[in-house]
Amino acid sequence: MAVSGKKASKQFSSSTTMASDEDLQIYCQPCDEEGPRLPAHGYCTDCKEHLCKNCFTAHKVSRASKHHILQDATNMPKVLQQPSTSIHTGQSDVLTTPCLKHSKEMIKFYCNDHTKLLCSVCVTLEHQTTSCKVDYIPDISGDIIDSKEYQVILNAVNTTCDKFQQKVEDVKKMTYKSNSSLKDALAEIKKFRQEINQRLDELERQAEDAAKVIEQENNKHLKAVETTCEDITKSLKASSDKIKQLNTSKQADELFMELKLAEKTMKDIEKKAIEFSSYNIKEHNFKANVAILSNLKAEKSFGTLTQRTLNKEALPIQIQSRQxxxxxxxxxxxxxxxxxxxxxxxxxxxxxxxxxxxxxxxxxxxxxxxxxxxxxxxxxxxxxxxxxxxxxxxxxxxxxxxxxxxxxxxxxxxxxxxxxxxxxxxxxxxxxxxxxxxxxxxxxxxxxxxxxxxxxxxxxxxxxxxxxxxxxxxxxxxxxxxxxxxxxxxxxxxxxxxxxxxxxxxxxxxxxxxxxxxxxxxxxxxxxxxxxxxxxxxxxxxxxxxxxxxxxxxxxxxxxxxxxxxxxxxxxxxxxxxxx
Structure with a gap:
């Protein structure tokens, strides 16, 4: 597996021009990037890299490369080869997607057991080839173009997009329905308040009607008393005038009879006065029905807004565009x-x-x-x-x-x-x-x-x-x-x-x-x-x-x-x- 590095230009130039004994010596390419330089012991035809003895042995054991074709020192190429290129037409073999856990490392492997994309550090620390089936991505990606997996996942992505777009429309409809229901609830609140007002108005009218009846009775009695008293006053005044006249004219017989009649009339009038005094005229005060006020004070709300879930699925909040x-x-x-x-x-x-x-x-x-x-x-x-x-x-x-x-x-x-x-x-x-x-x-x-x-x-x-x-x-x-x-x-x-x-x-x-x-x-x-x-x-x-x-x-x-x-x-x- 070719790795770019500081010494690459020197190695690759030696494939065409070897000007010294050092250049004639072929070294392990993976080790040559980090040092020390070790003589090549073999060659991987898949990675197109010369390998030292340790790398050659590890290459045969690693799950990512154990199926690669290796050549020993006798059969390996005697000159350095250009870095390996992808077997896919028009596609570079350089993998450049960084690992989310190890930002300095690129993703190059795939763990089939955990279905995860990995860098070399992930493989070493968490997905060793002895316990996980790890593949080198360029080795397994050759048939992915226009594959069945490509079609299945692409269709799934499109279906998911359509699903979430539909969810947005559904939430819009439910939001409209919710807001409409709130308007209806507010209308019901106003209606309920009107009903309460109407009932209070009825009770108020009843109290007013009862007061008017009492007022009418009071006025009727007052009228009767006024009329009776006026009649008595006129009668007594007439009797008084006649008595004075008879006394002045010295008509003793007539005066005697008039005085006796006046005396009897006075007794009758006294009885009438007693009758008037027995009439019960009352002062009125209002005593409120405190139960109505107490009930209102006891209530903590005008009513309740009941709820019914329209949809339990949560979706991201969308921002509306503004002018x-x-x-x-x-x-x-x-x-x-x-x-x-x-x-x-x-x-x-x-x-x-x-x-x-x-x-x-x-x-x-x-x-x-x-x-x-x-x-x-x-x-x-x-x-x-x-x-x-x-x-x-x-x-x-x-x-x-x-x-x-x-x-x-x-x-x-x-x-x-x-x-x-x-x-x-x-x-x-x-x-x-x-x-x-x-x-x-x-x-x-x-x-x-x-x-x-x-x-x-x-x-x-x-x-x-x-x-x-x-x-x-x-x-x-x-x-x-x-x-x-x-x-x-x-x-x-x-x-x-x-x-x-x-x-x-x-x-x-x-x-x-x-x-x-x-x-x-x-x-x-x-x-x-x-x-x-x-x-x-x-x-x-x-x-x-x-x-x-x-x-x-x-x-x-x-x-x-x-x-x-x-x-x-x-x-x-x-x-x-x-x-x-």
């Missing part, structure tokens, strides 16, 4: 700045309020995205790197070996307390009262509570070399690594769930409202959107100038990013694009 439009730039350089800006971190509090860190000017700035201006700036004693929102009015900034808390009051940034951490920290992201912080030396992540107490430490090992930026949600933590050139997805326990490696210089990241991740790639001058499972990605903005930090606003569909290009007319601005 972009340039919305303009926001100048973030202020009169307080002594240097050009280098914006390394961003955090959006509201669609109109963006907070940024300017490391070169040691500042945290409040940016009004509506007026496109900086309206407050907080100077720090050291260089801030990244920033995250803690609450609607509180933020946290990584500064060397500490986390600086900052609050917003009266449209101003105010420094609060600091929390020390055990290393130089870079990226930071907060979710539900927990920080995830990245460290470069050594490479690691830490999950902290708001007091700085370490909850979990995730060592870099083979996961990270220089974790740079972090963003997180309920289920995942995403980390961009500038040296590994990857975006890695982990769960909150530190287990790796996925990794996206199609990048050259990943930097700042921002989560979208549908779970994808926008990532700045400074080396390729693009911003890429990768799926939440890190399986796929699409470039959404290209031909940029070293994009560095990025922030997404889901409400306005705007993407803000900074640059680190080295020119003030570019680095002093935030660049805004609308994506749809």
């Amino acid at each position: 972009s439009s340039h919305e303009g730039e926001i100048c973030v350089k202020t009169s307080q700045d002594n240097k050009k800006c280098w914006i390394t971190g961003m955090s959006l509090l509201t669609p109109d309020l963006l907070i940024i860190t300017d490391i070169d000017n040691k500042a945290v700035k409040m940016v009004d995205t509506s007026s496109q201006s900086v309206f407050h700036q907080l100077q720090l004693d050291d260089w801030p790197w990244d920033i995250t929102t803690v609450t609607s009015a509180d933020l946290a900034v990584t500064i060397n070996q500490k986390i600086q808390f900052i609050s917003i009051s009266s449209n101003k940034l105010i420094k609060k307390h600091t929390v020390k951490v055990d290393g130089d920290c870079y990226g930071i992201s907060c979710y539900q009262g927990k920080f995830v912080v990245s460290f470069a030396e050594p490479a690691k992540l830490q999950i902290l509570d708001l007091n700085g107490t370490i909850q979990t430490t995730i060592d870099g090992n083979n996961i990270f070399k220089h974790p740079w930026y972090i963003t997180c949600n309920r289920s995942s933590v995403y980390v961009s690594d500038k040296d590994m050139k990857t975006v890695t997805r982990l769960n909150w326990q530190g287990d790796v769930l996925g990794s996206y490696s199609g990048m050259s210089g990943p930097r700042g990241m921002s989560l979208s409202d549908d779970g994808t991740v926008f990532v700045c790639d400074t080396e390729r001058n693009v911003i890429e959107e990768i799926s939440g499972d890190c399986s796929t990605g699409n470039v959404v903005l290209k031909n940029l100038k070293s994009p560095y930090a990025v922030c997404w606003c889901g409400e306005t569909k705007k993407l803000y990013f900074s640059g680190r290009h080295g020119y003030e007319k570019y680095d002093n601005f935030l660049h805004t694009y609308k994506l749809s």
